[in-house]
Amino acid sequence: MTDRKKIKLFLVDDDVMYLKLLEIEFLQHADFVIETYPTGELCVANLSNHPDIIVLDYHLDGVNETAMNGIETLDRIKKFNPDIPVIMLSSQDKIEVAVDCMLHMASDYVVKSETAFVRMQKTIGTIFRVKKIEKELSWYMERM
Amino acid sequence: MELLVNLMERTKSHHSQYASSLIEASLDPLITISIDGKIMDVNQAKVNITGVERKKLLGTNFYDYFTEPHKASEVYKNVFAAGSIKDSPLTFQNKDGKLTDVLFNGSVYKGKNGKILGAVVVARAVSGQKWVTDLQIANKELAFQNNEKEKRAAELVIANKELAFQNEVKEKRAAELVLANIELAFQNDEKEKRAAELVLANVELIFQNDEKEMRAAELVLANKELAFQNDEKEKRAAELVLANVELVFQNDEKEKRAAELVIANKELAFQNDEKEKRAAELVVANKELAFQNEVKEKRAAELIVANKELVFQNREKGKRAAELVIADKELAFQNKEKDKRAAELVIADKELAFQNEVKEKRAAELIVANKELLFQNEEKEKRSAELVIVDKELRFQTKEKEKQEIANAELEAISKSLKLASQYSLSLLEASLDPLVTINTEGKITDLNEATVKITGISRGHLKGSNFFDYFTEPQKAREVYQKVFAKGSLTDSPLTLRHKDGTLTEVLFNGSVYKDDQGNVLGVVVVARDITDQKRIATELTEAIVFAELAVAIAEEAKMKAESATLIAETAVKAKQQFLSNMSHEIRTPMNAIIGFTKVLLKSETTSKQKEYLQAIKMSGDALIVLINDILDLAKVDAGKMVFEQTPFKMSLSIAAMLHLFEPKIREKNLELIKEYDYKIPNVLLGDPVRLHQIILNLVSNAVKFTNKGKITVTVRLLREDEKKATIEFTVSDTGIGISESKIERIFENFQQASSGTSRLFGGTGLGLAIVKQLVEAQDGTISVKSIVDQGSTFGFVLDFLKTKADAEFEIENLEIDSEIKNVKILVVEDIALNQLLMKTLLDEFGFECDIASNGKIAIDKLLSNKFDLILMDLQMPEMNGFEATEYIRNTMHSTIPIIALTADVTTVDLAKCKSVGMNDYIAKPVDEKVLYHKIISSVKKPINTDIEDEIEPVKIVKYTDLNYLIIRTKSNPILMMEMISLYLEQTPPLIIIMKQSWKNKDWKSLYASVHKIIPSFAIMGISPDFEEMAKKVQDYAKHQQQSSGIFDLVLEIENVCNHACEELKIAYSSIKNSQK
Known part of the structure; x- marks a missing residue:
């Protein structure tokens, strides 16, 4: 179990500063393989790298209006593989945004704040725990 | 030989010739041999076989002519011995070597005395005969076997010898056996005894045998029975045999019959075959016929179809022919028609041509006619012009007439309409539902309408000329009404009640107006009454509704007022809370100020040790109480976001040391060890809020002391980072106490979570300690953390940034030497409470400062006007004129820059801000710490134009935009x-x-x-x-x-x-x- 494959994490945010900061945080606090992308397009183009989890900014088309926004990217990811958990990240603490994200099958919605990183860490933990439980359940169900 | 000779002689005598010829004729060699084996006579066969002449043969050894002479000799010896011999095989050897196998038969011949004279031997050649060969083989075999037997005999001889030897041995043995026999004899006796016993046993056995015999007899019977049964069976078998014979016979018969049947069958089969063949041939023939029929049918069908087709085609052709005939006819007809048409067309053409001609003629005529018309038109125009003139004349005349007629008609219409109008108004009056009455000046009814009749129930005739007011419930009022009409000319909406003759009352409103003649004389009054029963009802209802609505509005307003007042109460409650906290701080601190202050003063005076102890106790309790109040206030302030942190230069090391010093007695009392690790790389003087820092460490250390009963408490102060502008310092307080469980660790920073168990503490027993610590640290942008292991201890750590400063610490707690240079300081203490006045005076006297007391702001201003002071200590809450007002006056009206230090028990931010805004230089919280007081006085006096502390910090902040x-x-x-x-x-x-x-x-x-x-x-x-x-x-x-x-x-x-x-x-x-x- 100790030499299991490291979790591969995609971080997607058009704010490269925040992206870098997130990467630093993740590298310091968790043992992840991290790939960072400043646009949704790049993220989607690299889905073949098989990310285990994706942290996706909601507001990807902020400055570049032609860019794919977070929800579009989310849809593309889910189309590629609905099993990839996606945590949406946004600076807007708005219920509509959260609901929108959840309706598009996001695993969770985290507001960019001081606690964002801790929340994401917890969320990721929860996602993998749930996945594991689901896997076990299906294992048992198969044998029932 | 003799015999033979005799024989021969006798034969000679009797049959001699015959015999000798017989002998000579015998093909078998006949030889007579003497006892010594010499040949005495031979026949021709012998001569032939040996090839030796007769004479030579005679007298020679018989055996010399054999391949095996000794065998031959044995043969004749056997003859002599046995008297005869039969078929003894021997082989003659011809003198030229030819071998002839012979069987020898021989017999002796004896003389008359029976003496054996010799032997006659007859040899029969077997060579070339099969049996001879077999015999030869057999002889050879025998010879071989004889050899074998001889060998065996030899062996047997040896064996005999051996046996002989063995016999000897046996004889010896026999001798031994004799002995043994004797022994045996004895043993036999024994055995006989035994035999006797056995006899008994035999008897027994015999008995048993008898039994067995009986059993055997029984078996015999059984056998007989079986034999009988067998006989029976045999009989039965015999019968069966007979039956079988019969059956066999029957079978034979049957077989015969069967054979006959077979033949018959065969015949039948043959006949059937024949029939079948025939049938097959017939079937084939049938098929052929059927096929031919089918073919014929098909052909017939085809023919039918073909016929039909032909018929149809014929018909079609017929039809077609008919059609063609018709068509022909048609064509013929059409041709005729065409011809006719053509003829018609020709006629038509002619007609057209004719018509054209006619038209042309007509056109020509029309042109002529047009010309005529044009001429006539001209004539008409002339005429019409003349007519127009006449017309104008006529019109003028007509107008004149019309004018007259219109005037006449108008006059008529006016007269008619007048009539109509009067009729119309009358009918209007009659139609009105409202009663209409005309009254003359005397009040008599002159006219009325149908409505009046209805409402009063009195006929028109009766009503006319009667008194108007008679029909009302209140005649007097009615009279007044119409009199009013006469007087005023008109009246509106005068309420009256009409009475029907059957007693029904009708409420009406009266409108009335006078009518006059041409000269303006009043002829009477026209009164219109309106039935307002419904109106009244509606009005009543409306009134009621209005009343209700008004009531509802009143209630709503009341509710609104209540709500407003509730809001007001709530708002005031919030304010009151704040006020309460302020007041409490003031109300409690003020007396506490006196208690602690005087205790301190007393402590400095001559006291016995017991008294000192008590005084210490009082002071300690006072301090504890103050801390409690401060805690509550601090929390309230932080909650309200109103906590403001000072930026005062202070010496970190001294500050920490002095603070920890406070715990020493308590720590010693609990037998704990206090370890202080101070990082001396920390800049000496830093800018910050030492009071709050104290508060934080104080809370943490007091907790540590409280929860630790054994071991040590370690306080470390470490420099984490330092740059040009600031130093980041980490403080940790570790203990070896009871620790905090994992589950509680997240909650300990919440309010009242660390509720005091009531045990005595040095300071801060509110249970708010950690909550305050967290708030204070975070409010200064610091971070706080806690690590703890149950029963091993806890470590609280926090990190705070302190700005660096070049300024010296403004005061040093340790340095309490009175500066002699600034002894001549005159201080005005503005304080309303006598106790505090006294306390301040005592303290200031002690410092060696001169002081004057003013009970309120007004007195203070008066004193300021008449005296010169170096400094004012100003209480804030005072009667008449409070501290703020006084300060404002001093600064704005008197334009004095005298340092003013606020004395306040109320250290909420609002007040502090107010202090600054009105122009106070500093403040001292009550209860007054003498050291603080001294330092503040000194610093204020030293720097009369006190720089605002924040002014010092501001430029530092602004220069740098970023902070890494x-x-x-x-x-x-x-x-x-x-x-x-x-x-x-x-x-x-x-x-x-x-x-x-x-x-x-x-x-x-x-x-x-x-x-x-x-x-x-x-x-x-x-x-x-x-x-x-x-x-x-x-x-x-x-x-x-x-x-x-x-x-x-x-x-x-x-x-x-x-x-x-x-x-x-x-x-x-x-x-x-x-x-x-x-």
Whole structure:
């Protein structure tokens, strides 16, 4: 179990500063393989790298209006593989945004704040725990 | 020989000739041999066989002519011995070597005395005969076997010898056996005895045998039975045999019959075959016929079809022919028609031609006619012109007539309409539902309408000429009404009640007006009454509704008022809470001030040790109480976000030491060890709020002391980072106490979570300690952490930044030597409470300062006008004129810059802000700490124009826009990561600023929003002041609501400015990090 494959994490945010900061945080606090992308397009183009989890900014088309926004990217990811958990990240603490994200099958919605990183860490933990439980359940169900 | 000779002689005599010829004729060699084996006579066969002449043969050894002479000799010896011999095989050897196998039969011949004279031997040649060969083989075999037997005999001889030897041995043995026999005899006796016994046994056996015999007899019987049964069976078998014979016979018969049947069958089969063949032939023939029939049928069918087709075609042809005939006829007809038509057309052409001619003629005629018409028209126009003139004349005349007629008609119409009008008005009056009455001046009814009749129930005739008021419930009032009408000329809406003759009352409103004749004389009154029963009802209802509505409104208003008052109460309650806290602080601190102050004073006086102990106890309790109050207040303040931190220069090491000193007695009392680890790299003097720092450490250490019964308490103060502007210091308080369980660790910072168990504590027994600590640390942008293991201890740590300063610490707690140079200080104490007045006076006297007391602001101002003071200690809450008012007066009216230090028990932020705003220089919280008081007085007096502390700090803050602290924490001081982050910022920010400005200019709110939105997070990362973040958020807000506001552009410019500065600073920081890397 100790030499299991490291979790591969995609971080997607058009704010490269925040992206870098997130990467630093993740590298310091968790043992992840991290790939960072400043646009949704790049993220989607690299889905073949098989990310285990994706942290996706909601507001990807902020400055570049032609860019794919977070929800579009989310849809593309889910189309590629609905099993990839996606945590949406946004600076807007708005219920509509959260609901929108959840309706598009996001695993969770985290507001960019001081606690964002801790929340994401917890969320990721929860996602993998749930996945594991689901896997076990299906294992048992198969044998029932 | 003799015999033979005799024989021969006798034969000679008797049959001699015959015999000898017989002998000679015998093909078998006949030989007579003497006893000594010599040949005495031979026959011709012998001669032939041996090839030796007869004479030579005679007298020779018989055996000499044999291949095996000794065998031959044995043969004749056997003959002599046995008297005869038969078929003894021997082989003659011819003198030329030829061998002849013979069988010898021989017999002796005896003389007359029976003496054997010799032997006659007859040999029969067997060579060439089969049996001879067999015999030869057999002989050979026998010979071989004889050889074998001889060998065997030889062996047997040896064996016999052996046996002989053995016999000897046996004889010896026999001898031994004799002995043994004797022994045996004895044994036999024994055996006989035994035999006797056996006899008995035999008897027994015999008996048993008898039994067995009986059994055997029985078996015999059984056998007989079986034999009988067998006989029976045999009989039966015999019968069966007979039956079988019979059956066989029958079978034979049957077989015969069967054979006959077979033959018959065969015949039948043959016949059947024949029939079948025939049938098959017939079937074939049938098939052939059927096929031929089918073919014929098909053919017939085809023929039928073909016939039908032909018929049909014939018909068609017929039809066609008919049609053709018709068509022909038609054609013929059409041709005729065409011919006719052509003929007609020819006629028509002719006609047309004729018509054309006619038309042309007509046209010619028309042209002529037109000309005529034109001429006539001209004539008519002339005529009409004449007529117009006549017409005008006529019209004029007609108009004149019409005018007269109209005038006549008008007159008639007027007269008619007048009539109609009077009729119309009459019918109107009659039709009216409202009673109409005309009354003359005497009040008699002159006329009335049908409604009046109805409402009164009295006929028109009766009514006319009667008194108007008779029909009302209140005649007097009715009279007054119409009199009023006469008097005023008209009257409206006068309420009266009409009475029907059957007693029904009708409420009416009367309108009345006088009518006059041409001269203006009043003829009477026309009164119209309106039935207002319904109106009245509605009006009543309306009135009621209005009343209710008014009531409801009143209730609603009341409710509203209540709600308002409730809100007011709630608001005042909030205010009251704040006020209460303020008041409590004041009300409790003031007496506490006196208690503690005087206790301190007393402690300095001559006292016995017992008294000193008691006084210490009083002071301690007082201090505890003050701390409690302060805690509550602090929490309230932090909750309200009103906590303000001072930025005072202070000496960290001294501050910590002095504070820890307070715990020493308690620690000693509990037998604990206090370890202080102070990092002396920490700058000596720092800018911060020592009081709050004390409070934090105090709370932590007191907790540590409280919860530790054994071991040590370690307080460490470590410099984490230091740069030009500030130092980041980590404080930790570790104990070896009871620890905190994992589950509780997250809750300990909540209010009242660490409720005091009631045990005595040195300070702070409110259970608010940690809550306050957390609030205080976080309010100063610090971080607090806790690690704990149950039963092993806890470690509380917090990190705070302190700005560096070049200023010396303004006061040193340890340095309490009275400065002689500034002894001549005159202080005005403005304080209303006598106790505090006394306390202040005592303290100041002790310091050697001169002092005067004023009970309120007014007195103070009076005193200021007449005396000169160096400093004022001003209480805030006083009667007549409070501290604020007094200060304002002093500063604004008297324009005095005299240092004023506020004495306040109420240290809420509001008051402090107020203090500063009215122009006070400093403040001292009650209960007054004498050291603090002294230092504040000294510093104020030394620097009469007291610089506002914040003024000192402000420039420091403004110079630097960025603060890498956050980045350092985040990257754990990893320079590479920091450089990466900074370079990203430098890369990202300038384009964003450009976009921001551009989008503002273009009023592209969306883009403005997005760019500012993206800039905001970088502020926090690069430690840019939250003020600018707020600014950016404001811009974002404007952009979002797309509001044009005059202020935005300033904000945008400001943000640009900040970002540019930040970029510059970060570039420097980047290169410095880079350099340090090298």
